[in-house]
Amino acid sequence: MNKLNVVIIEDEVPAARLLNSMVTRLRPEWNVTVLPGSVDEAVLWFREHPHPDIIFLDIQLADGNSFDFLSVAKPTSVVIFTTAYDQYAVRAFAVNSIDYILKPVDEKRLSDAILKYETLLGGEYVKSQDYLETLLDALQQKEKRYRSRFLISGVDRFWTLRVDDIAYFYSENKVTFAVTKNGQEHIIDLSLNKLTDQLDPACFFRANRQIIVCIDAIDHAEPYFNGKIVVTVRPPYKTKVTISEEKLSAFKLWLNF
Template sequence: MNKLNAIIIEDEIPAARLLHSMITRLRPQWTLTIVPGSVDEAASWFKENPQPDLIFLDIQLADGNAFDFLSTVQPSSVIIFTTAYDQYAIRAFTVNSIDYILKPIDETRLLDAIIKYETLQNKGIPHPQEYLNTLLDTLQHKERRYRTRFLIYGADRFWSLQVTDIAYFYSENKITFAVTKKGQEHIIDLSLNKLMEQLDPELFFRANRQVIISIDSIDHAEPYFNGKIAISVLPPYKSQITISEEKLSSFKLWLNY
């Protein structure tokens, strides 16, 4: 791929720097710029600079989200989204020349997205306005049904477990458990990744690779080591639940939604 101008819009500085270093290793010939990760500051940057070819855009920004930014700026650039959780049905973004990368970002997955972009460039990207209109329509599509219950099997009977009764999910030895607000545990025949596709993101958050927490289960949060925070839930989880520094901004936005 020839020289290309790309920017990173990310509200978490460590995550922006990490992504910058990954892209630089993969495409050292690109001109790459980190832009402030807020709607207002990113919009100001676009007023003073030419449109980049490609934007690595975080879904959650410091003062809004990707929809706010795209509506304000109306960029002609192609977008690759980065996000900590699947709040906006981002699997739909893979249509019409766009892609998404889940955090924490894996360099192999990043390379896949870059190669996809380069392939589409060679074939011809759709007209910028058509591309943007499709993108905005996707972001505005919020009519989505989320799972409301699970069928639980016992030794001699089965019953329905309501999602609203669940405090958190956790994975152990490749088995997923749902823990109710009363402290009961039930095996769920879905991975945490699949659960996050089916649960309402306003109510549930992927704290880390092992745990998904409900907004109602949180007792309190406190500082932890290396920029992390520790979450205490009710009923208590068997070990410490921590939120990484990279996911902290998304977690705060989720709490304040």
């Protein structure tokens, strides 16, 4: 691959250093510049310098967010997002050649993102489309409307179940159940994967492959083995609700969001 110019915009100094060292190790021929994670400073730099081939861009910056930077700087670069939030609109960044990396950065995931860029003709493919507009649209996914209710069918009637009344969803034998805060269970005709896209990520978290929990249903969490934690929910779930070590950072950020 030819020598490329790369910029890292990250407001956490240790994270910026780590990302810089990984990129340099994976592509030592690239020219990497680390900028302060400030919208104003990054915009000023882009006004005074040629735009790089790639930007590694933190979604949340010290004085704003990546939308503020992109809408003002209007970079011609390909953007790879970095984020600590695995459920806050990041799916929107994985379409149309847009990619994201969950922090703390994993070198394998970083390598995959770089290979994705290189596969797409060094970014020429994405530049040929309305790339910046797609980025800005993706970052505005906060305006998305999330599901507020479900239609539940009984033997001789049907009724509405409000999402606000649900403590968690779980899957068993390929059937999805919604458990209300008072312990009632209802079958939902959607997979957990589809529910994840339709539920407000500020309120619901995909704990593992079997369960999605509501923030209001969590009683407490405690350490488990192999770096996992186990979460106690109300009403009680039939088995332990475990959070893997890989999801632990995102889970803690979600609890504190």
